[in-house]
Amino acid sequence: MKAVIITQPGGPEVLQVQERPVPVAGPGQVLIRVAAAGINRPDVAQRKGKYPAPPDVPPDIAGLEVAGVVEACGPGASRWQAGDKVCALAGGGGYAQYAAVDERHCLPVPEGWSFEEAASLPETVFTVWHNVFQRGGLRSKENFLVHGGSSGIGITAIQLAKARGARVFATAGTEEKCLACEELGAEKCINYKLSDFEDSLMKVGLDVILDMVGGDYIPKNLRLLRPDGRLVFINAMNGGKGGFDALDLMRRRLTLTGSTLRPRDADFKAALAADVEKNVWPVIAAGEFRSVVYKVFDMENAPAAHALMESSEHIGKIVLRME
Ligand SMILES: NC(=O)c1ccc[n+]([C@@H]2O[C@H](COP(=O)([O-])OP(=O)(O)OC[C@H]3O[C@@H](n4cnc5c(N)ncnc54)[C@H](OP(=O)(O)O)[C@@H]3O)[C@@H](O)[C@H]2O)c1
Numbered sequence: 464m465k466a467v468i469i470t471q472p473g474g475p476e477v478l479q480v481q482e483r484p485v486p487v488a489g490p491g492q493v494l495i496r497v498a499a500a501g502i503n504r505p506d507v508a509q510r511k512g513k514y515p516a517p518p519d520v521p522p523d524i525a526g527l528e529v530a531g532v533v534e535a536c537g538p539g540a541s542r543w544q545a546g547d548k549v550c551a552l553a554g555g556g557g558y559a560q561y562a563a564v565d566e567r568h569c570l571p572v573p574e575g576w577s578f579e580e581a582a583s584l585p586e587t588v589f590t591v592w593h594n595v596f597q598r599g600g601l602r603s604k605e606n607f608l609v610h611g612g613s614s615g616i617g618i619t620a621i622q623l624a625k626a627r628g629a630r631v632f633a634t635a636g637t638e639e640k641c642l643a644c645e646e647l648g649a650e651k652c653i654n655y656k657l658s659d660f661e662d663s664l665m666k667v668g669l670d671v672i673l674d675m676v677g678g679d680y681i682p683k684n685l686r687l688l689r690p691d692g693r694l695v696f697i698n699a700m701n702g703g704k705g706g707f708d709a710l711d712l713m714r715r716r717l718t719l720t721g722s723t724l725r726p727r728d729a730d731f732k733a734a735l736a737a738d739v740e741k742n743v744w745p746v747i748a749a750g751e752f753r754s755v756v757y758k759v760f761d762m763e764n765a766p767a768a769h770a771l772m773e774s775s776e777h778i779g780k781i782v783l784r785m786e
Contacts, residue, residue, distance in 0.1 A: 466559035472512025488537030498578035526557020567733035580754035603628030605670035613640035681705025696721030755779030
């Protein structure tokens with residue numbers, strides 16, 4: 464099979480298509496003939512050598528989510544049959560024509576969705592569901608803020624929070640990105656390059672904030688939280704250190720939490736997949752959540768796809784086509 468190989472740590476040009484053996488579906492796994500793979504920011508970190516793959520996936524093939532057709536089932540795998548169209552969370556190895564994945568981490572391709580659209584779902588939907596709803600406990604009528612509103616994570620969080628009945632706010636770095644966030648359901652998106660998001664949202668107050676920026680956002684986020692508010696980190700692109708006052712935390716009963724999905728064990732991901740299928744797939748079926756695929760690249764053009772992601776010009780998801 465062809466796969467996009469990280470030939471050495473470095474810039475987008477280190478991604479090269481090479482021949483590799485087709486993986487074999489192990490116990491409880493299915494082999495997927497991959498039609499498309501979503502690109503996520505952590506793939507860029509892996510390419511740079513800063514986010515090593517876990518031991519059970521190929522060390523030099525990035526790709527945390529795929530969509531395609533089940534080709535074969537490994538011993539004991541019983542939910543899917545050859546020919547089923549699935550999208551799946553993969554701990555890595557997604558930028559390839561075949562991937563072997565735990566069958567419990569697969570979900571059906573939503574009715575009427577293309578493989579490119581379905582491949583844009585698992586990593587972001589699983590991450591948002593776990594962090595905003597399971598950890599952050601976002602409820603109907605609460606106020607929710609997501610930073611990086613136009614990112615793959617952002618467009619997912621905006622739509623799922625809106626579908627939950629929350630008031631949704633976002634930040635993004637251009638007027639075009641802000642408009643896109645508002646079209647997806649954000650009541651207001653603040654262009655952080657033009658205004659201070661803390662000033663803009665101080666009168667609103669927030670119950671849950673999903674942050675991937677960190678750095679000087681941390682004290683601003685904390686000041687914006689209402690009593691019993693929850694601040695959830697999924698990254699800290701501008702740094703992880705941010706002082707807080709424990710007395711203030713106690714006074715306002717704030718919760719600080721966060722998580723990273725990739726290192727979690729297979730059983731955790733299986734339980735999360737089941738929860739996502741129960742709670743998010745009906746939202747998709749009801750037409751309350753749409754894919755936002757910004758651009759699709761052929762696998763040979765993976766370097767251009769990564770360069771686009773690093774430019775941060777995109778709105779939504781970037782996808783690689785394998786066929
Ligand atoms: N914890 C987890 O399990 C988990 C899982 C998946 C992703 N993530 C994290 O979630 C974030 C979004 O992922 P994604 O794949 O959706 O990314 P993405 O589409 O590439 O979007 C990232 C966006 O963040 C904004 N940004 C703000 N500060 C930035 C900075 N210092 N450097 C780069 N971008 C910055 C940029 O938008 P503006 O131009 O508007 O600033 C950029 O478009 C990433 O940080 C990723 O590592 C975490």
